[in-house]
Amino acid sequence: MNEKVKGRIYDIQGYSVHDGPGIRTTVFLKGCPLTCLWCHSPESQRNDFELAWFAVRCVGLEKCGLCLKACPQGALSQASPEKSVLDHSLLTKISIDRSKCDNCLTCASACPSKALTSSGYDTTVEEVYRRVAKDRHYYGEDGGITISGGEPMAQFTFTYELAKRCKQDKLSVCLDTTGYAPGENYDRVLPYIDLFLFDLKHMDTKKSRKFVGAGNDLILANAKRIAENGGKLQIRIPVIPKLNASNENLIRTAQFCQELGQAVTLVQLLPYHAMGISKYVRIGRNYKLVNITPPSDEEMQKYLELIQSFGLPAQIH
Ligand code: SF4
Ligand code: SF4
Missing domain, CATH: 3.30.70.20 (Alpha-Beta Plaits)
Structure with a gap:
């Protein structure tokens, strides 16, 4: 174990109730290989300081x-x-x-x-672990640490060592991932991850390339790989009108989740919002996704029922 391994993060948020089960402390790493048009954390996209x-x-x-x-x-x-x-x-x-x-x-x-x-700073596994461990009194049975980003697997050694360090101290560890990283790295980190928060953004690989900057082959293969190796998956679907919010895409996503079987503990639908726009201004970048309005409550309910009709446990987040 190497607690001195360094990583580049942009935030640590305590008392988070949106990043996995229970109350958690979320560590946000910098750098992501994808470029989702709706990204609400633009400061997470580049590994460089900004x-x-x-x-x-x-x-x-x-x-x-x-x-x-x-x-x-x-x-x-x-x-x-x-x-x-x-x-x-x-x-x-x-x-x-x-x-x-x-x-x-x-x-x-x-x-x-x-x-x-x-917009970021360098730190070590031990420093982050100590910060996270301070919050353990409010984790209860379900809570713990969530390693998020950016794409945490883009700083694999840091993510791996941090997950291992937290597990050594019996903390629950969630990994929030795009699924876009080498498959063998998911195999290596899996023993230290209680739950993968796994994004499925588009089932059409051409549209995936257009909207998130990469096709979905590796992402889908990694979801299957985690399921086959005994990992647990909470599938997260951002619902973006005009881009992926269609019956066709959600049906294909639900069918894929069915194939993953018991590994899927929950499917979460995340309605689009534009609350990250001020962050683009803050770092001098343009927000490309204009003229998109958030889906209505009725639309979200319709999509939720569609996912549930496949026998999947689902909720609107
Ligand atoms: S504005 Fe840019 S170039 Fe000037 S000191 Fe700040 S970071 Fe450096
Ligand atoms: S003028 Fe404002 S931004 Fe510049 S150094 Fe002073 S407080 Fe900071």
């Missing part, structure tokens, strides 16, 4: 301005008054020219209020 901007934390150029002086690229300037007002503040804020910024993070080191900050 400059993030939290306008409300800035004390204003009148009082500070340290970042402007620090930037070696001249990428920072005074924001126009309209833009500062858009930041819901009467203070004069900064504007970032992302075409000049090389993410050196010198300004983040200079910023006393963390208005400019890095």
Whole structure:
């Protein structure tokens, strides 16, 4: 066991009730091989550090301005008054020219209020384990740690060692995965994972390539592989109108889940939402999925009943 193995994460959230059974602590790793159009964690997509901007934390150029002086690229300037007002503040804020910024993070080191900050940091297995173990008093029988991302399997050694460390201390471990990673790595980590939270985004491989940046062959093969090797799967289906929310896709997904048999403990339907848009603004990226409205409660209920009609345990998340 190597507790000094380093990983790059962007957040640890305690008291999470959305990332597996019970109350959990979720560790979010940076980096993902997929590029889902609806991703609501854009800061998780790249493994590199990125400059993030939290306008409300800035004390204003009148009082500070340290970042402007620090930037070696001249990428920072005074924001126009309209833009500062858009930041819901009467203070004069900064504007970032992302075409000049090389993410050196010198300004983040200079910023006393963390208005400019890095979207990730490096840590070790032991440091994360210690943080997670602090929360064990509220895990109860069902809760524990969830290793999420990004795609945690993209930092395989860190994920593997962290899962092993937590299991050594009898913590329940969930792994939230896209399924897009080498099959043999799922075999290796499986003994330390109580439940895989496994995304099934599209059953049509061409549409999968278009919407998430990769075909689904490896993903489906890994779901089968985990099931055949005795792993447990909670299948998660993001329901995105116009992209994958169709009877045809959900029927094919349900049929596939049936093939996985008893390995499937639950199928969760996750209705599309656009709450991650502000995060795109924060790191200077464009949100490509416009003109999509969340599915109505009636539509979600219809999809839920469709999945349940295949005899699968299912819920809307
Ligand atoms: S990250 Fe570096 S280049 Fe970018 S704005 Fe900050 S100091 Fe300038
Ligand atoms: S250093 Fe931070 S607080 Fe100061 S002006 Fe720049 S962003 Fe605002």
